[in-house]
Amino acid sequence: MEDIRKQKQELRKQLRSAMKNLTVEDIEIQSKSVWEKVFKLPIYQNAKSVGLFLSMPMGEINTDLILQHCVQNGKDIYVPEVGKNFELCDMELRKVILDESNSDNGMFHKSWPKNKWNIPEPPDSMPTDTAKPGDIDLMIVPGLGFDRSCNRLGQGKGYYDRFIAKMTKDGQDLPLVAVALKPQLLVDGSQKIPVAEYDRKMDMLILPDESIE
Ligand SMILES: Nc1nc2c(c(=O)[nH]1)N(C=O)[C@@H](CNc1ccc(C(=O)N[C@@H](CCC(=O)O)C(=O)O)cc1)CN2
């Protein structure tokens, strides 16, 4: 158990440094390829509500294109809000409710306040509608690293593990589609994501030039 934590920590270091080598252009081009694949998925096309995330400034896939796509296609968008108590690593997903003045594009978050990781979060002025089990048709999941068996390594706080557990505890389904840039897939066959008992496999992993199920 302690072993798994150490292995995860080591792998995070490796993956964070690999992601640092990506330029802004790399991230832009690879992100576009990933989203074009996602837009073609029936599970995305049929989803009325999508759990998304608002990308960090660097070292992560950029989510602007899918935010725009969801807004333009009339899908409900839910985005993370982490609890004020950072020790608890509790996260909710809140429905994005926009007023008419800025509802025509996916850039609504540009003016939102940022949390300690520079991730935009819903402002207090937005009406609160928090996702309950069954509210989200498709969850798009970020991560630091993945392997070919759809195992995921996150940022290390367990926010997504806990959230997924909370949303599925009464047997509710929550389809999980992970998205990642090229350096985030472990390609060396001998390298695997260490898995603990609470880690849930992704249903699908979308990369710039391949999809894994
Ligand atoms: N865009 C985005 N939003 C998200 C997540 C995410 O992965 N991506 N999260 C997914 O969980 C949650 C936020 N969790 C995060 C947890 C840690 C760090 C982070 O950068 N942590 C340390 C790394 C240092 C270390 O421990 O080695 C840092 O502060 O630099 C970032 C996000 C909710 N929102």
Ligand SMILES: Nc1ncnc2c1ncn2[C@@H]1O[C@H](COP(=O)(O)OP(=O)(O)OP(=O)(O)O)[C@@H](O)[C@H]1O
């Ligand atoms: N469902 C859960 N209930 C309670 N604690 C959990 C749960 N899932 C994970 N944890 C705890 O969260 C901590 C971080 O877990 P882990 O290292 O797997 O995070 P991660 O999946 O990489 O991060 P994240 O989900 O935030 O992207 C661990 O100490 C773990 O025990």
